[in-house]
Amino acid sequence: MRHFAVELEELNQAILEMGALVESTIHCSVQALVDRDERMALRVIEDENRINQMELDVDARVTRLLALNQPVAGDLRLLIMALKINTDLERMGDLAVNIAERAISLSKVPPVKPLIDTPRMASLVEDMLHRSLDSFVKRDAALAAKVLPADDEVDSLRDRIYSELLEVMQLNPTVVPAAIHLMFVARNLERIADHTTNIAEDVIFLVRGIDVRHHATENKV
Amino acid sequence: MRHFAVELEELNQAILEMGALVESTIHCSVQALVDRDERMALRVIEDENRINQMELDVDARVTRLLALNQPVAGDLRLLIMALKINTDLERMGDLAVNIAERAISLSKVPPVKPLIDTPRMASLVEDMLHRSLDSFVKRDAALAAKVLPADDEVDSLRDRIYSELLEVMQLNPTVVPAAIHLMFVARNLERIADHTTNIAEDVIFLVRGIDVRHHATENKV
Secondary structure, eight states: OOOHHHHHHHHHHHHHHHHHHHHHHHHHHHHHHHHTOHHHHHHHHHHHHHHHHHHHHHHHHHHHHHHHSOOOHHHHHHHHHHHHHHHHHHHHHHHHHHHHHHHHHHHTSOOOSOOTTHHHHHHHHHHHHHHHHHHHHHTOHHHHHHHTTHHHHHHHHHHHHHHHHHHHHHHOGGGHHHHHHHHHHHHHHHHHHHHHHHHHHHHHHHHHOOOOGGGOOOOOO | OOOHHHHHHHHHHHHHHHHHHHHHHHHHHHHHHHHTOHHHHHHHHHHHHHHHHHHHHHHHHHHHHHHHSOOOHHHHHHHHHHHHHHHHHHHHHHHHHHHHHHHHHHHTSOOOSOOTTHHHHHHHHHHHHHHHHHHHHHTOHHHHHHHTTHHHHHHHHHHHHHHHHHHHHHHOGGGHHHHHHHHHHHHHHHHHHHHHHHHHHHHHHHHHOOOOGGGOOOOOO
């Protein structure tokens, strides 16, 4: 049996590598949308396989570490959080693929309007993900806590995008299909922000042993 | 320390109870939509708190069982699957709340068209969830495997709903807001089906020790 600490560090690295790929995937999916770049969108879709493999790898590492050791306290929390962060990252990868698919559909129709606040919403979401992963690397609960309020900002940007798109569609029915795609892109970005929030909450739990989901009271392991 | 087997059985029961509540929540959210019943929709929204508390409870049970025992093989798999199924169920509860919120919005505007295939899609999704929870109760991988193909049927129903709604919107721009709500309802039902598929895959892993996600090769614990 290899040393537990070494394997934990490898797990940590595997999560960070997966996080970096998911970050780049989200960035490229939105870039493909803005630049109407079908090839970039296709690369995002191809990356999904790598992300899925990484998810299986992280789960297998956690299962092995739980089976061969008796981790307690902080180490046990890390393993449980690894499973959760893994699920969140994989799901963000799926959402980026959905954005990329919509970018391809949108690249085939005339651009009806600037993309409203979509790029701004995307850069806010990317920043949230970057900071939540950073808080995981540094095991910094204060940094993680700072990610949470941005979720409200994302939600209000999404609401603004929705109402602008509704207006556009009602004025000009021919743009309905394109507007629907943009609406789902906003929805996907909002979901990515939710998963980012999950990661930040997990980091807080990891560091402080306090479950902040659903405004839970202290819930120490 | 209480007997491990007793605590495992209690965990099992907690998951089933949560599953039953999520099932009824999904059913009521769609019923509220069909009957334009705002009160029923509000009850769904209230139930979210109970589901969230159940999620925290299941996580706490798993963490305690992992910390105080050294589960291996089947028991370890059960605990890891419990964490995953827990996340899926909680997320389905969120999606049901979103359907209920849209049911409230829709109950305030004139019904523009029958709800197309939405009720049919919903009953298919409810059936998937029921069977996947049943396969968990019975630890029946064959039953779980039978849930998986229904996901394709759900996806094609969603595609049909999307294109019918697109057509309706382009013919009559005044129905755009209502049609958008129905589109997101279809999207939410499709996502619920995805989570149901996750549960079925988890049951297969639990029983057979084989990870069938992403068409993974055998991945025994």
